[in-house]
Amino acid sequence: MRFNVILASNFDSVKRLIVFSGAGISAESGIQTFRDAGGLWENYKVEEVATHEAFSRSPELVLEFYNLRRRAIAKVEPNDAHLHLRKLEDKFDVTVITQNIDNLHERAGSSRVLHLHGEITKARGAQGKHEIEDIGYTDIKLGDKATNGSQLRPHIVWFGEDVPEYENAMNIISTANILIVVGTSLNVYPAAGLIHYAPLEAEKYLVDPNILAGDSLQNFEIISKPAGTGIPQLVQRLLG
Numbered sequence: 686m687r688f689n690v691i692l693a694s695n696f697d698s699v700k701r702l703i704v705f706s707g708a709g710i711s712a713e714s715g716i717q718t719f720r721d722a723g724g725l726w727e728n729y730k731v732e733e734v735a736t737h738e739a740f741s742r743s744p745e746l747v748l749e750f751y752n753l754r755r756r757a758i759a760k761v762e763p764n765d766a767h768l769h770l771r772k773l774e775d776k777f778d779v780t781v782i783t784q785n786i787d788n789l790h791e792r793a794g795s796s797r798v799l800h801l802h803g804e805i806t807k808a809r810g811a812q813g814k815h816e817i818e819d820i821g822y823t824d825i826k827l828g829d830k831a832t833n834g835s836q837l838r839p840h841i842v843w844f845g846e847d848v849p850e851y852e853n854a855m856n857i858i859s860t861a862n863i864l865i866v867v868g869t870s871l872n873v874y875p876a877a878g879l880i881h882y883a884p885l886e887a888e889k890y891l892v893d894p895n896i897l898a899g900d901s902l903q904n905f906e907i908i909s910k911p912a913g914t915g916i917p918q919l920v921q922r923l924l925g
């Protein structure tokens with residue numbers, strides 16, 4: 686009984702640290718962000734490759750776009766930012782909420798990662814009720830079928846589609862004692878709105894070389910550095 690009480694009080698004293706990451710955290714691993722390519726994603730217009738309409742109109746082009754992304758992600762490695770965020774688990778109760786479809790947080794060893802916009806190494810049926818399937822780094826081709834018999838598509842949340850993990854992410858962020866936002870332009874909604882669910886009193890940091898402090902970031906300490914430099918420095922401070 687006494688043991689339980691000690692355990693509970695230890696658990697209560699562990700701070701909850703939430704990381705909210707975007708494409709910028711993977712830039713130094715060699716994966717291009719949207720904004721740095723002038724609003725394009727690897728030279729494609731988003732509406733040509735990342736919407737349901739695009740998939741209905743040109744399924745082969747869309748599948749090829751994601752096949753190329755998947756092959757590129759297979760070749761890159763987590764960088765110092767991903768690796769240092771993993772170290773925070775030594776002291777904090779950490780959850781990573783990422784807008785990224787790559788798996789670099791997992792490959793760096795982070796144990797709790799929620800993907801708001803899906804995962805490139807997973808696929809599902811384009812129609813009807815579907816199961817999410819692990820496909821690793823294999824290509825998806827036109828004619829490949831999901832378990833429900835419909836065309837296989839990447840397990841990605843396209844623009845204009847619902848974000849099924851949004852509520853879950855909102856609940857998680859609302860429990861933060863510490864929030865670290867890294868490598869996101871905060872332009873893609875509804876994901877960008879999540880930071881406003883963090884409690885007022887939470888410690889808040891934003892690491893991005895290009896973000897300017899605006900009204901919506903009033904309570905944030907802005908660290909204007911690339912993730913590979915800014916995150917290791919911040920992690921060192923927090924692990925103190």
Ligand code: NAD
Pocket residue numbers: 706707708709710711712713716717718719720721726784785786787802867868869870871872873876892893894895896910911912913
């Ligand atoms: P974004 O492209 O809109 O913004 C990228 C942000 O990263 C910018 O603010 C930029 O200043 C910052 N940045 C650039 N280099 C950086 C560095 N070295 N360190 C830290 N920050 C850096 O990205 P977003 O806000 O994540 O929105 C784009 C959407 O596109 C996401 O929802 C995601 O699904 C998708 N996307 C994913 C990937 C990926 O999985 N790696 C890559 C591109 C786009």
